[in-house]
Amino acid sequence: MSVSMLRHGKVDLALHELRAGTGRPLLLLHGLGERSPEKVPADVEAWNGPVHALDFTGHGGSTITIGGGYTPEILMADVDAALLHLGSATLFGRGLGGYVALLATGSHPTEVHGTIITDGPGMHGAGPTPGSALIVRVQPGEPGPPDPFALAELSHDVRPPDYATSFVRAATQLSPLPEPICVCGTSRPAWLEAVVDEPGVREATVAAALAMYGAD
Amino acid sequence: MTLTAADVTYPGARRPDRRRRVEADGVGIAVSEWGDEAAPPLLLAHGGFDFAGTFDVFAPMLADAGWRVVSWDHRGHGDSDHVHLYNWSADTRDALAVLDSTTREPVPVIGHSKGGGLMLQLSEACPHRVTHYVSIDGLPTPHPHPDVADHERTRLLGKELDDWLGHRRRIATAVRKPGTIEDLAKRRQRMNPRLSDEWLQYLVTVGGREDADGWRWKIDPALRFGGFGPHRPQWTLARLPCLSPKMLAFLGMQPEPMGWGARPADIEPFLPAGARLEVFEDVGHFVHIERPRDVADVVLDFIGRR
Numbered sequence: 001m002s003v004s005m006l007r008h009g010k011v012d013l014a015l016h017e018l019r020a021g022t023g024r025p026l027l028l029l030h031g032l033g034e035r036s037p038e039k040v041p042a043d044v045e046a047w048n049g050p051v052h053a054l055d056f057t058g059h060g061g062s063t064i065t066i067g068g069g070y071t072p073e074i075l076m077a078d079v080d081a082a083l084l085h086l087g088s089a090t091l092f093g094r095g096l097g098g099y100v101a102l103l104a105t106g107s108h109p110t111e112v113h114g115t116i117i118t119d120g121p122g123m124h125g126a127g128p129t130p131g132s133a134l135i136v137r138v139q140p141g142e143p144g145p146p147d148p149f150a151l152a153e154l155s156h157d158v159r160p161p162d163y164a165t166s167f168v169r170a171a172t173q174l175s176p177l178p179e180p181i182c183v184c185g186t187s188r189p190a191w192l193e194a195v196v197d198e199p200g201v202r203e204a205t206v207a208a209a210l211a212m213y214g215a216d
Numbered sequence: 217m218t219l220t221a222a223d224v225t226y227p228g229a230r231r232p233d234r235r236r237r238v239e240a241d242g243v244g245i246a247v248s249e250w251g252d253e254a255a256p257p258l259l260l261a262h263g264g265f266d267f268a269g270t271f272d273v274f275a276p277m278l279a280d281a282g283w284r285v286v287s288w289d290h291r292g293h294g295d296s297d298h299v300h301l302y303n304w305s306a307d308t309r310d311a312l313a314v315l316d317s318t319t320r321e322p323v324p325v326i327g328h329s330k331g332g333g334l335m336l337q338l339s340e341a342c343p344h345r346v347t348h349y350v351s352i353d354g355l356p357t358p359h360p361h362p363d364v365a366d367h368e369r370t371r372l373l374g375k376e377l378d379d380w381l382g383h384r385r386r387i388a389t390a391v392r393k394p395g396t397i398e399d400l401a402k403r404r405q406r407m408n409p410r411l412s413d414e415w416l417q418y419l420v421t422v423g424g425r426e427d428a429d430g431w432r433w434k435i436d437p438a439l440r441f442g443g444f445g446p447h448r449p450q451w452t453l454a455r456l457p458c459l460s461p462k463m464l465a466f467l468g469m470q471p472e473p474m475g476w477g478a479r480p481a482d483i484e485p486f487l488p489a490g491a492r493l494e495v496f497e498d499v500g501h502f503v504h505i506e507r508p509r510d511v512a513d514v515v516l517d518f519i520g521r522r
Binding site: 153 | 240241242243291297299300301302303305306308309310312337338340341342367369370371373374377378380381384385387388438444445446447448451455
């Protein structure tokens with residue numbers, strides 16, 4: 001396994017090459033509080049090309065920020081940095097990584113060749129609307145990774161269903177694929193429930209999704 | 217002739233009586249204070265792309281009425297640290313750190329624009345820490361965008377995403393453009409078209425720094441005006457009726473690039489019982505800069521003179 005360090009703003013991101021090869025890469029996006037796996041996970045072993053995995057800001061081998069400031073949109077820009085490095089890729093996101101993969105697909109409809117969203121930590125965020133006002137704080141001096149601010153802030157972000165579907169529509173409007181998003185797993189927070197109801201989104205097993213996006 | 221800092225003054229402007237730093241989760245926050253250190257404190261929050269020095273006329277008016285006025289440069293602004301990331305949550309933490317460093321007693325809080333939003337969040341999250349909430353053109357309209365067709369909305373989102381990601385790709389090496397005091401004032405006038413040359417030139421001397429190749433705004437080039445995200449202004453307004461502290465809000469009715477376009481009819485249905493709304497028809501977003509004496513007098517009537 002080799003690691004490339006990518007620059008995103010003031011942050012260094014660790015992009016792990018889990019399997020070398022030719023063809024379109026599969027880019028793994030971990031869940032909240034996780035880090036990239038050390039080897040190709042069994043459920044994506046069947047992918048017929050190279051496999052990479054990105055540590056989001058504040059996670060794994062990437063920079064831990066001073067004083068937080070995390071949003072899923074910032075992590076979407078982490079994926080942008082990885083796509084600039086890799087070129088076209090298929091995204092495979094767990095939990096929070098699945099939500100970020102959706103945002104990245106809407107913002108990169110031609111570079112992302114299919115996105116697979118699966119169950120994992122951080123899938124729900126704070127829900128579809130904010131609750132009572134809250135100032136998110138962490139205990140000083142808590143060690144990372146993961147950055148405790150990332151854990152706190154990225155579990156309190158609001159995910160309105162129509163915000164999520166706006167990224168689906170941005171993806172389907174310009175993607176060359178008829179179904180650029182595939183939802184696997186069983187968790188269905190409100191944002192994901194709305195996503196699966198959109199045209200251009202398929203529900204399938206991971207194996208079927210990998211076969212569909214790896215076929216061409 | 218090119219202006220130097222020594223040439224620039226502004227009537228009534230007074231630099232802070234004291235300056236200090238607060239460590240907020242490792243981020244150095246520059247705090248400015250006007251007035252007697254033993255006087256009762258109040259918190260004063262600036263808007264986005266501003267800094268505490270934009271209160272150099274308004275804050276002394278409150279201080280001279282017996283208040284210890286505590287303001288601060290938001291992270292990335294003015295003399296506070298530039299950091300890896302910025303978001304609303306972090307700004308509210310920093311505000312609470314400044315309040316914690318000042319007093320544990322409840323205080324009046326005043327905020328302009330974004331600062332009004334931050335102080336509203338502080339008032340909602342910590343009602344036991346706030347006696348009065350004052351918003352200076354800091355409440356949103358529930359109608360931020362005209363009705364557009366879905367496909368057009370999608371196209372607009374795509375452009376916004378492209379622009380934002382383009383900015384993210386550049387910030388690793390971005391530096392603010394240097395210029396003369398007049399150059400920086402002219403640039404700022406595009407966003408502050410109602411404010412005078414003299415005021416904007418004054419702001420350059422307190423919110424900029426002079427390098428070998430010219431003046432630069434101190435604000436972190438990683439920050440960007442505007443943006444996108446899931447937040448809806450309706451959420452802010454929907455919570456307003458439940459606000460605990462006494463409330464006073466100002467609206468400036470003249471449209472401006474940095475204004476939020478809220479109309480009295482947008483706000484009135486959501487005001488908590490007993491709240492007061494002051495509307496300035498002939499003033500823009502920077503109500504406290506265009507009419508500092510009038511705004512200060514209304515604020516002092518509301519929070520009291522000490």
